[in-house]
Amino acid sequence: MPRAGLSTQAVVQAAVEVIDEHGVAALTLAAVAARCGVAAPSLYKHVGGLAELKTQVGIRVLNELADRFAAAAMGRSGADAITALMHAYRAYVVAHPARYAAMPVDPLHHPELAAAGIRQLEVIQAALRPWRLDPAGQVHTIRKLRVIAHGFASLESAGGFGLPEDLDETYRQLIATLLDSLPAHP
Amino acid sequence: MPRAGLSTQAVVQAAVEVIDEHGVAALTLAAVAARCGVAAPSLYKHVGGLAELKTQVGIRVLNELADRFAAAAMGRSGADAITALMHAYRAYVVAHPARYAAMPVDPLHHPELAAAGIRQLEVIQAALRPWRLDPAGQVHTIRKLRVIAHGFASLESAGGFGLPEDLDETYRQLIATLLDSLPAHP
């Protein structure tokens, strides 16, 4: 009985691969165990169960997106930075459509996910700084950016757009319109 | 052995009630059967199985929303009509948050759902008529409306907004910004 040498992160990695290949609905402990070359109950040595595994996957995905955010915002500011963030969001979802469906929509309500969610938030807040928005204005602006990014991404990743052509143009228009609606900044 | 007097529509109705009360993840044949006062296998006399039941629920929800659309657009035109449609969308989702999660995002790709999806589309196309958009402009505009409505609704119904106050204002701003971005019409 040689050991497989698993770890929590290895199990999460296998779960992400299962999702990428077969969709989020195919994430079962049986599938993950098979991919790890292990019997299903053995996974309980590394994760608390299916629910916890899904939470871990959520954390992983949130952090991956936060990494992309940080990279996209680096060296940019103002409208340029916001545009780069919005395109980084979409690029991640296009690269990993199934994985996006595993990203929790309300991370701040879950203690384990909150840290990863706040990482994303901070990058956006920094990018908005040049506008010197009042707190309420900042809340509305972040919400509107999120509505557009999430709305577009969830529709695109779920195949919700009938005609695939010109999606870039639609997304560009959405971003441009939102930026135009912000007050001018120096 | 008295009969329960079920029908396909009665089973779908029970499924919608289960979703409303316990969330879309709780939609199981066992739960629907219990609500109907029937053993689970008996449901197969009325629906083909869980997958088909979910499709039927999707059709029901799509049509309910299309009904709201038709009612909201009646007697209005132009920006007034678009605004009414957007608020009808959100009002439906606020009234039935769990049900919204059962609404398929890509109805046009499924023959059984397409008719209900097209009903919605036609109401929006009619409301946009005063702008006399060229076909590409119409596609982009409908997509943008959908991104905003679906993005906002899915975040709101999933508890994705941290602060509940002022959500009306955020949504109003999104609609107003989009309408402002359209060319003026006579």
Next chain:
DNA sequence: TCCGTTGGCTAATGTGCGTAGCTTACACGC
């Protein structure tokens, strides 16, 4: 009243989650 159809049932199978309890590989101390 008779009989075919139809809507209900029980029984059984397969899959998946999760628990209990056993065994053994491996790292560490001597």
Next chain:
DNA sequence: GCGTGTAAGCTACGCACATTAGCCAACGGA
């Protein structure tokens, strides 16, 4: 090199759910 404790694997089991098979009774029309 040799115990030995821990932890990583295992099998066996119970439960929930979807689905199929096959039985039986209720209902409605001739």
